[in-house]
Amino acid sequence: xxxxxxxxxxxxxxxxxxxxxxxxxxxxxxxxxxxxxxxxxxxxxxxxxxxxxxxxxxxxxxxxxxxxxxxxxxxxxxxxxxxxxxxxxxxxxxxxxxxxxxxxxxxxxxxxxxxxxxxxxxxxxxxxxxxxxxxxxxxxxxxxxxxxxxxxxxxxxxxx
Numbered sequence: 001x002x003x004x005x006x007x008x009x010x011x012x013x014x015x016x017x018x019x020x021x022x023x024x025x026x027x028x029x030x031x032x033x034x035x036x037x038x039x040x041x042x043x044x045x046x047x048x049x050x051x052x053x054x055x056x057x058x059x060x061x062x063x064x065x066x067x068x069x070x071x072x073x074x075x076x077x078x079x080x081x082x083x084x085x086x087x088x089x090x091x092x093x094x095x096x097x098x099x100x101x102x103x104x105x106x107x108x109x110x111x112x113x114x115x116x117x118x119x120x121x122x123x124x125x126x127x128x129x130x131x132x133x134x135x136x137x138x139x140x141x142x143x144x145x146x147x148x149x150x151x152x153x154x155x156x157x158x159x160x
Contacts, residue, residue, distance in 0.1 A: 005115030060085035083142035088134035
C-alpha cells in the first residue's frame with residue numbers, strides 16, 4: 001500500500017510509473033487490489049504469482065528499479081538478485097534487506113511506511129544518468145559480494 005501511495009503522489013506531480021507486484025500478497029492481496037483500483041492505478045500495476053529464479057531474472061531485466069517496502073524483511077534475497085540483474089534498489093530501513101544497499105550508491109533506503117520518502121527516492125531515480133550509474137554500481141556490488149566465490153571466501157574465513 002505504501003508503494004501505491006508513492007506512485008499516486010508521483011502521478012499527481014506528472015510522473016507516471018508502472019509496477020509489477022510479484023507474489024500472492026497473502027492476506028493483504030484483496031486490500032492491495034482494491035487500493036490499486038481506488039487510486040486509479042489499474043493500468044499501471046500488474047500482479048504476478050510467485051515466480052522461479054529464472055523467471056524473476058527475466059522480469060528484473062524488464063524493469064528499472066526494485067522497490068521493497070517491507071515492514072520487516074529477514075534476508076530479502078530479492079534485493080541482491082535484482083542488483084545482480086542491474087537494478088538500483090529502494091528498500092525500507094527495516095533490518096535485513098537494507099544491508100545489501102549502499103545508500104546513494106546502489107540504491108536508497110526509505111523510512112518504513114513513508115510513501116512520500118519512497119516517492120522522493122523514485123523521483124531521484126527519474127534522472128536517467130543517476131539511474132544508470134546506480135544500476136551499474138548495484139550489479140558490480142552484487143557480483144563482487146554475493147556470488148558463489150566471494151560467499152565461499154567469507155564462509156571459510158568465518159570458520160578458520
